[in-house]
Amino acid sequence: MRFALAVDLGGTKVEAALVSEDAVVLARSRRRAPTGPDSTHASLSAALSTVIGGALGELPSGSGLTGIGIGSAGPLDLDAGTVSPLNLPGCADFPLRRTVSAARPELPVHLALDGLCITLAEHWVGAAVGRRSVLGMVVSTGIGGGIVMDGRPLLGGTGNAGHIGQVTVPGYLPEGVGGLPATSERLASGPNIVGWARELGWQGRTGEELAAAYAGADPLAVAAVRRSASAVGAVIASASALLDLDVVVIGGGFVAVSPDYLALVREARDQAAPFPFVARAEIVPSGLGGDGPLLGAAALVLRSA
Amino acid sequence: MRFALAVDLGGTKVEAALVSEDAVVLARSRRRAPTGPDSTHASLSAALSTVIGGALGELPSGSGLTGIGIGSAGPLDLDAGTVSPLNLPGCADFPLRRTVSAARPELPVHLALDGLCITLAEHWVGAAVGRRSVLGMVVSTGIGGGIVMDGRPLLGGTGNAGHIGQVTVPGYLPEGVGGLPATSERLASGPNIVGWARELGWQGRTGEELAAAYAGADPLAVAAVRRSASAVGAVIASASALLDLDVVVIGGGFVAVSPDYLALVREARDQAAPFPFVARAEIVPSGLGGDGPLLGAAALVLRSA
Structure with missing residues (x-):
């Protein structure tokens, strides 16, 4: 061996x-x-x-x-x-x-x-085996990603391709994002969404507490989870327009914030998609531990x- | 031969x-x-x-x-x-x-x-010869594009990769884009930007008239050209985060709307870039007729x- x-x-x-x-x-x-x-x-x-x-x-x-x-x-x-x-x-x-x-x-x-x-691991033995056009995403403390096309890693000019967390999201004015570009990471990552909910008066501090509050139908927690999923869905639409994706595999701890997180992401992606091919990618959870x-x-x- | x-x-x-x-x-x-x-x-x-x-x-x-x-x-x-x-x-x-x-x-x-x-033509004999990570764009009646990576065409799952006109732009609420997703095509293509200027009271009808009005420093024409360049720069930033681009080649008739159009695009891209690598792509005019x-x-x- x-x-x-x-x-x-x-x-x-x-x-x-x-x-x-x-x-x-x-x-x-x-x-x-x-x-x-x-x-x-x-x-x-x-x-x-x-x-x-x-x-x-x-x-x-x-x-x-x-x-x-x-x-x-x-x-x-x-x-x-x-x-x-x-x-x-x-x-x-x-x-x-x-x-x-x-x-x-x-x-x-x-x-x-x-x-x-x-x-690459998802394409090897995870949720994207055999797929042609793959975006992997991790939604956690930050938002990261990677692209595999026709079985090959997509590197970009200096090896930095795949930064889906730095792709921007429509529908937010700069003042809604601290004056900064509305990237998916700023709108959707765990700490950023917890911070947003806290600014509106939510009292929790962690993603786990947010998950519990969402399960209890706390309105601010529901709004926060929806805001995160909406931003992730929007950048998946943009990435799909550019890359004609077959599948998007989403991992990372924040996905566990609610049982319907990926369903909310799919809904947001569908709303943001101007063409059928932009909405055709399957959005699935990581197949790896x-x-x-x-x-x-x-x-x-x-x-x- | x-x-x-x-x-x-x-x-x-x-x-x-x-x-x-x-x-x-x-x-x-x-x-x-x-x-x-x-x-x-x-x-x-x-x-x-x-x-x-x-x-x-x-x-x-x-x-x-x-x-x-x-x-x-x-x-x-x-x-x-x-x-x-x-x-x-x-x-x-x-x-x-x-x-x-x-x-x-x-x-x-x-x-x-x-x-x-x-x-592919730009990579063969145009403005992207020898470059590793290339986005081609056409800004005209619509906005289209294509991607060449390591000399290979990037096809996507069904051949539709490169639709940069359907990538969304941050900083616009839906009501500013007719209730639709703020895609670069809706914000920046020739007919769309002429339509936007006319809604604000500009009297012209064509891209050529817009170019003349811009040359004469008409405030609405200046705002319209800047709105277009700003949207193009923003999607270039998003595409660069995903693809780590070396060069973006821009062709299409609307580029001629002003001598500084590409300079305005570069400025908008720089403002939207959260990392240095996202702002490193050269933005150049088409090298082809x-x-x-x-x-x-x-x-x-x-x-x-």
Whole structure:
């Protein structure tokens, strides 16, 4: 059996694990270290070294490594192999590809946005297997995404394609969004929608509390959940006009805010669609558990054309 | 020398011509017939037969045909080979690929949206040669577009990717757009912006008159041109967030409405961009003359991977 070393760098943690060719994360190889706003180049290098060394130490005897796949929070610069995660301000221009490659310099290394990795994982073994035109979305603290077309990752010029959270939403004047462009992330992400509800007088603080209030038909909670779903549906319409999507796979913790969240998203997308083809994409929940980011990083290596 | 037969179907005309491998439209082979809202399946078939027969009759002796490329107004259904141009309501589900193929059944036939063809032409011999991540736009009666990534046409699931005119623009409430979604086409196309200025009391009727009024610093004309450029810039920001664009090539008659139109578009894009990578695409005028659609249709055949 051959494996990929998969690495996932995010704003709160960095993970590494071995992933087999048949898309199984080798559980005992999984290693995790915290990251955060205080992370520096030095502390991140040390954390990577620890999790990568630990994961590689679990390679079964007789097994080989095909390569290394890295998913990272962005933006990134694919030519330079550097990342500048927004939630790791002390790690701007971090040489992630070179740092990870040092563990096994002889292996090929592929780097991509975490949103793209998750989408590749959905296309490999999740909710988008066999689909031609796929948008993956994560609705959580922020809103991220990735695009897979004809089985290939869509990278864009510098590797930053898929930032669906930065696509803007119609129907809001700037004063309704703090004077800023009405991006889907500003309108729909968990913390942003909780903040909006609180400004209107809602007393809760978390997405979980919002879910409970929605279940209890609290009017502000209902309005907040609808505002989020409406914005997500609107950007799906825009993305569908540009990409002629077959399927949109939505993951991330905020989706659990209500049982009908995806139904509300579909309704909003349908209302925003000027042509039938813009409304034809299926909108489905993620088919993966928490292994999506690592599976997708491995897919960069194990499924490269 | 080898040639492609290129066919371009639009709302007012259908054209055919021979295009050489070195991207020259053989002038004497060019044939044109009118189309319009009264076109039927029968009249369109006859028009196609006439222009294709005329073009093929000019094939230089000793030359061969590589294949047939067709660009068409959309939407289309790539699997079925049919098109349903919005401006040809009597031609819904027209079997364009089969009809054209009948002229030379032995040749390969490729069909794509006209906006994609124009973008392929810009990537072949226009303003986007050698670029990795390209959006082509046409700002005219409507707003169309196409996407070329890593030298490949981006088709989407059914061939309808690139509809940038149906991407929505932030900052407008529905009541400011006739109760409809604020798409870039509704806000920025020539007839729509002329209509908006007239509602505010402007007395002109055409894009040319709007250009003259803008040159004379008429306040309503200035506001109208800025409204159009602002909407185009906003959707370029959204498309850049999704596609990490290197270059946006803008053609179409409305661009001539003012010498600073593209500068206004760039300014609006910069204001709407939340990340540096979203504002990095060059925004440039078309590098092609009126041959773009035919060159791009030919590119489907002559440059297919």
